Amino acid sequence: MLLNSGVTALSLRAKLFRGLADSSRLAILDVLRAGPRSVSQIVELTGLSQSNTSNHLACLMDCGLIAREQQGRYVFYRLSDEKIKGLLETADELLAEVARGVYECTHYTTESDQDHKENQI
């Protein structure tokens, strides 16, 4: 439990990062970097199931990272802010330096961890 003030600010940041801390959501954001896409397009491009995609989109919406616009029976999503690209780029720059450390991090597992042993960086 945190002691001091500023807890809310920290929680906000944590929430933002948590929105970004999932491969599926990052894949969606990656798709949206190229421009607005409908849900079915996102489903096809990411390979996620429809309901799963919808859930992640709802999450990203709630977190303010994407915006939606309905067109007929399609719903198009797009990045809500250009700064999101910047954040992802900054993250990649950081990764370029700490990649090995992150790659070997054992505290959280991701779906790529199967490759981990056989396919060293």
Add this chain to the structure above:
Amino acid sequence: MLLNSGVTALSLRAKLFRGLADSSRLAILDVLRAGPRSVSQIVELTGLSQSNTSNHLACLMDCGLIAREQQGRYVFYRLSDEKIKGLLETADELLAEVARGVYECTHYTTESDQDHKENQI
């Protein structure tokens, strides 16, 4: 499940963000922004328990976000890379714009969510 290649890159990013997606760890990183600190200093400054702090430090270490240096019986931790500050700053800039959305995100809860109802932004 993700379809295409680039999965590893996405997982790496996800892992990095997950390392940042916790209030306690962000609090620790915040403390370390001012410079190296020993574990006991971090414990005192964050209000986290000793074992909890140690666990989070291990996580941040594994993820390559911090580095450690032993001095006597103290262990000092510091940010491993200046870019981490940049990432946190970029995140704050983004938050300045999407704060309301993130604040109202219901998909993930944080310890500040108790205030949420009573203390609207």
Add this chain to the structure above:
DNA sequence: TTATTGTATCAGCAATTAATGATATGATGA
């Protein structure tokens, strides 16, 4: 209206994760 297509929601499950308390290790000083 009815059928169809696109999207959202819901319940349940499996897995992950943060926190705690207890204990172990490691370094220093008496």
Add this chain to the structure above:
DNA sequence: TCATCATATCATTAATTGCTGATACAATAA
């Protein structure tokens, strides 16, 4: 050596989270 202080690890627990399948809702077309 022994006691003490600083840090790390371990087992357990409670809570969160992602995914799936089923179903509901919404918009268009027939």
